[in-house]
Amino acid sequence: MMVSLKNIRKSFGSQQVLNGVDLEIDVGEVVVILGPSGSGKTTLLRTINFLDPGDEGSVTVGNHTVNCKKHSRPDVLQLRRRTAMVFQNYNLFANKTILENVMEGLVTVKRRPKPVAEEISRKMLTRVGLSERFDYYPSALSGGQQQRAGIARALVLEPDVILFDEPTSALDPELVGEVLQTIKGIAETGITMIVVTHEIAFAKEVASRVIYMQDGVIVEQGSPSEILVHPKDPRTQRFLRRITDPSQDPKHIDMREDSPANEKSVPTSA
Amino acid sequence: MNTFQPIEILRAVPKIFQAFPTTMLILLASLAFSMLIGAVFAMMSLSRNKVLNAVSKGYVSFMRGIPTLILIFLIYLGMPQLLKQVGIDMTGISLTAYIIACLSLSASANMSEMMRSAYLAVDKGQREAALSVGMSPAAAFARIILPQAVGVAIPALGNNMIMLFKETSLAFTIGVLDMLGKARAVSAANYGATKLEIYIAAGIIFWALCFLMEKGTKLAEKAYTKGRKI
Amino acid sequence: MNFDFIREALPQVLAAVPVTLEMAVLATIAGWILGILMAVARRNKIPVLSQLCAAFVSFIRGVPMVILLYVSYYALPMIIYSATGIDATSVPAIWYAIAALTLDQAAYSSEVFRAALNSVNRGQLEAAWSVGMTTWQAMRRIVFPQALAVALPNLSGLFVGIIKGTSLAYYVGVYEITATANLLATPGLNFIEAYVITTLIYELISFICNRLFRSAEIRLGRFRPKTAA
Numbered sequence: 001m002m003v004s005l006k007n008i009r010k011s012f013g014s015q016q017v018l019n020g021v022d023l024e025i026d027v028g029e030v031v032v033i034l035g036p037s038g039s040g041k042t043t044l045l046r047t048i049n050f051l052d053p054g055d056e057g058s059v060t061v062g063n064h065t066v067n068c069k070k071h072s073r074p075d076v077l078q079l080r081r082r083t084a085m086v087f088q089n090y091n092l093f094a095n096k097t098i099l100e101n102v103m104e105g106l107v108t109v110k111r112r113p114k115p116v117a118e119e120i121s122r123k124m125l126t127r128v129g130l131s132e133r134f135d136y137y138p139s140a141l142s143g144g145q146q147q148r149a150g151i152a153r154a155l156v157l158e159p160d161v162i163l164f165d166e167p168t169s170a171l172d173p174e175l176v177g178e179v180l181q182t183i184k185g186i187a188e189t190g191i192t193m194i195v196v197t198h199e200i201a202f203a204k205e206v207a208s209r210v211i212y213m214q215d216g217v218i219v220e221q222g223s224p225s226e227i228l229v230h231p232k233d234p235r236t237q238r239f240l241r242r243i244t245d246p247s248q249d250p251k252h253i254d255m256r257e258d259s260p261a262n263e264k265s266v267p268t269s270a
Numbered sequence: 271m272n273t274f275q276p277i278e279i280l281r282a283v284p285k286i287f288q289a290f291p292t293t294m295l296i297l298l299a300s301l302a303f304s305m306l307i308g309a310v311f312a313m314m315s316l317s318r319n320k321v322l323n324a325v326s327k328g329y330v331s332f333m334r335g336i337p338t339l340i341l342i343f344l345i346y347l348g349m350p351q352l353l354k355q356v357g358i359d360m361t362g363i364s365l366t367a368y369i370i371a372c373l374s375l376s377a378s379a380n381m382s383e384m385m386r387s388a389y390l391a392v393d394k395g396q397r398e399a400a401l402s403v404g405m406s407p408a409a410a411f412a413r414i415i416l417p418q419a420v421g422v423a424i425p426a427l428g429n430n431m432i433m434l435f436k437e438t439s440l441a442f443t444i445g446v447l448d449m450l451g452k453a454r455a456v457s458a459a460n461y462g463a464t465k466l467e468i469y470i471a472a473g474i475i476f477w478a479l480c481f482l483m484e485k486g487t488k489l490a491e492k493a494y495t496k497g498r499k500i
Numbered sequence: 501m502n503f504d505f506i507r508e509a510l511p512q513v514l515a516a517v518p519v520t521l522e523m524a525v526l527a528t529i530a531g532w533i534l535g536i537l538m539a540v541a542r543r544n545k546i547p548v549l550s551q552l553c554a555a556f557v558s559f560i561r562g563v564p565m566v567i568l569l570y571v572s573y574y575a576l577p578m579i580i581y582s583a584t585g586i587d588a589t590s591v592p593a594i595w596y597a598i599a600a601l602t603l604d605q606a607a608y609s610s611e612v613f614r615a616a617l618n619s620v621n622r623g624q625l626e627a628a629w630s631v632g633m634t635t636w637q638a639m640r641r642i643v644f645p646q647a648l649a650v651a652l653p654n655l656s657g658l659f660v661g662i663i664k665g666t667s668l669a670y671y672v673g674v675y676e677i678t679a680t681a682n683l684l685a686t687p688g689l690n691f692i693e694a695y696v697i698t699t700l701i702y703e704l705i706s707f708i709c710n711r712l713f714r715s716a717e718i719r720l721g722r723f724r725p726k727t728a729a
Binding site for chain 1: 627631633
């Protein structure tokens with residue numbers, strides 16, 4: 001078992017975002033989490049590396065378990081050193097070049113000598129197709145390039161699991177493809193990944209397991225074809241209909257299902 | 271060493287406050303003149319004329335580089351000497367007028383920068399939209415750009431006013447009986463026995479008035495931008 | 501213009517420049533360190549301390565520099581005496597001036613640092629955490645350098661401001677540039693000459709400081725998008 005979440009609960013103020021989530025992920029699995037805005041999928045991802053600590057439950061990555069209720073700083077640090085995250089808004093270190101971004105964790109966290117870190121980082125950037133951009137600052141790159149650098153920054157740390165938080169949501173449509181291709185390439189290397197996304201086609205093609213979340217719980221999970229082609233739960237069916245059939249007016253959709261208003265009150269989960 | 275007597279602070283407050291009108295006169299007059307001068311230099315810096323740009327830039331950086339105290343000495347002590355050589359007699363001019371002139375010049379640099387950046391902060395599209403509906407450039411400025419720029423400038427104006435207010439305390443350096451001048455006079459009257467208490471009292475008065483100005487700025491900003499912001 | 505006077509006075513006024521710079525530099529170093537600490541305290545909303553800092557800033561911002569100098573000059577010896585029994589009246593006036601200037605810089609710079617820290621996107625901190633950095637590493641390597649680049653133009657203004665502020669130390673008897681010029685000018689009434697020299701010196705110092713800060717700004721801000729630079 002690579003990642004294990006037990007009874008994760010989390011609320012922002014009076015707003016219950018996660019209502020007891022249990023999840024077990026095996027080594028090498030590519031888990032895609034789908035769900036409407038406000039379903040808690042991003043928050044769930046962020047409880048794994050304690051960017052948003054859960055109120056209750058426990059998180060295990062590898063053989064390191066942290067209890068949400070009583071976590072110490074070294075505990076959380078250990079957890080974060082076993083995971084890596086790719087952010088929706090890339091969050092590349094603005095004051096560092098692309099190469100330095102990738103080196104940063106190797107040098108400050110893994111204590112690799114600089115020349116070694118630099119060599120590994122160059123290789124990693126070349127792998128994501130950024131061999132020409134080593135010395136550029138993030139502000140000089142396109143969103144797609146920044147996100148690929150973000151992926152390299154996560155990958156280079158050789159984490160037990162990489163967490164992808166809507167990695168293509170902030171991108172211009174024409175740049176989505178290059179980033180998804182990069183993620184797909186990584187998925188094929190057998191690294192454990194959890195991907196929160198809205199890209200159904202990507203889920204179909206790359207996921208080893210698909211999870212549908214709504215209202216802070218896992219509604220159903222299974223293989224891509226089980227969930228995406230033959231969903232059993234009516235909530236999943238409705239969600240897929242809405243997403244695959246754009247002619248349906250979103251205003252007619254049941255408010256219990258889609259609650260963007262809730263999402264707004266929870267700034268960190270956006 | 272003197273012993274500290276807090277009660278003397280309270281005793282000093284009303285005495286110092288007698289000079290409040292003088293300080294206010296200096297503040298308001300300097301505020302008005304510095305904005306006038308500032309407006310001229312702001313226009314120069316925004317014009318397309320390179321020479322005017324350079325003159326404005328030079329003026330602003332000169333005023334920002336010179337301590338107000340030096341400016342006061344230069345104008346109050348130096349200028350009459352200089353003008354005497356060309357036959358102009360400055361002896362009739364009041365001390366208050368000198369201080370107002372100095373503070374106006376000193377503050378005008380910040381005022382100019384404030385106006386310039388407020389003007390530039392208004393989106394270009396606003397002017398284009400105004401012209402596109404057939405307004406004259408003057409009307410576009412007066413009806414569309416200026417009201418928005420004023421809203422942008424209010425916090426900076428409040429700040430500049432507070433700085434100017436604090437600088438009025440330099441009036442005592444040439445013998446004007448502003449609040450600090452008065453404080454020093456009160457202190458001298460009892461041979462400096464309670465000077466610390468008196469200066470603390472002056473500090474409290476200045477702080478309280480600055481506090482009011484800050485609150486006033488916030489209110490003005492709120493009232494002015496109400497309903498204007500998206 | 502009395503050129504003999506200028507020739508005689510200029511070296512003496514120039515000799516006072518180090519006094520002015522000493523006050524400005526020491527007060528800036530101490531003031532900015534305090535300012536950073538206060539900004540961090542207020543940003544993390546540390547109870548009591550955060551409110552105390554806010555009150556301190558409001559007070560310093562509301563009190564003219566001259567009054568601050570006087571109060572520091574007359575009050576500090578008393579405070580030191582009553583706290584430690586040491587007679588501080590013989591401490592040179594320059595130290596009281598530096599104390600007052602430090603308080604001034606602390607208050608103003610804390611506002612600058614606070615705004616600069618707030619301008620750094622929270623995502624930067626989260627990204628640093630996500631690669632396993634400690635909060636201290638994240639602040640030192642990622643957040644502070646970015647905040648500093650944002651703060652520099654305002655810090656430059658503060659530094660030039662304090663150079664100008666040192667001229668008031670004249671009133672507590674520090675023989676810096678202004679006091680020296682005044683002393684030299686008075687006997688022969690050479691006011692114009694003395695203050696023109698003084699003005700030029702201050703302008704030159706401001707000019708050099710602006711240049712230095714500007715180049716630091718370019719160096720530390722080279723990661724920022726070109727349009728903002």
